[in-house]
Amino acid sequence: MELKTKINAEDGKQNLVITREFDLPLELLFKAFTVPEIIEQWMGTKVLKLESKKHGSWQFETSDAKGNVVFKANGTIHEFSPNRKITRTFEMENAPFGVQLELLEFEKLTDDTSMINMHIIYESGALRDQMLKLPFAQGINMAHNRLEDIAKKLK
């Protein structure tokens, strides 16, 4: 199966581009980024605040099953052009990754299909690479922890 979501991250650069085509009309795709209840469903995070307008700001928070906050992020919106473009910043709280600039461009392909082009710029190439490696490293860590759990039970 062809990969629907593509990532272009060139070596030594401090940006990356995520592209994806959707079987959705442009208006519905754009709506998925502006209606808090919808964002909560596909991002799996709570939307504390979302002001979809120029000079607006946003705040997301994710808790685990026990109610502990495991992820908090916020940013401001610099451009909000319906069905066309959102320019915003993104910063994870209590994490050493700095602020990133996100340029989200929405495009109509046909009446029923559309695409998004997410251009993300990090403070440095090293920070970009750290963010990219995070899910990979967590995967390794989880595998490692599972092994440790198994080993403990064997004792």
Next chain:
Amino acid sequence: MMNLRRDVFQAIADPTRRAILLLVATQAMTAGAIASNFDTARPTVSKHLQILTECELLKQEQSGREIHYHINAKKMKEVAEFIEPFRKIWDDRFNLLETVMKNYKSK
């Protein structure tokens, strides 16, 4: 936030360690044979070998009285594809977005 005891990326960030990996990729070698290719002191090379082994990029194999270092192809492949888990996260999110919006439309 996260503390990896063995950071595979830190391991390959070092030029000497990358040179060791390239060297061992062609054939399994003993620590002595690997060290003879470098001007670096033998204990320094040993330290590099230890780090590479801890990261599972190298595997040790006993043959008679000697220990040979082999490349761990599986781990090397994982590193080459390190971007995949990041892509997968976004792919999963976007798949969900598509499903959520299709239901939204039919409501």
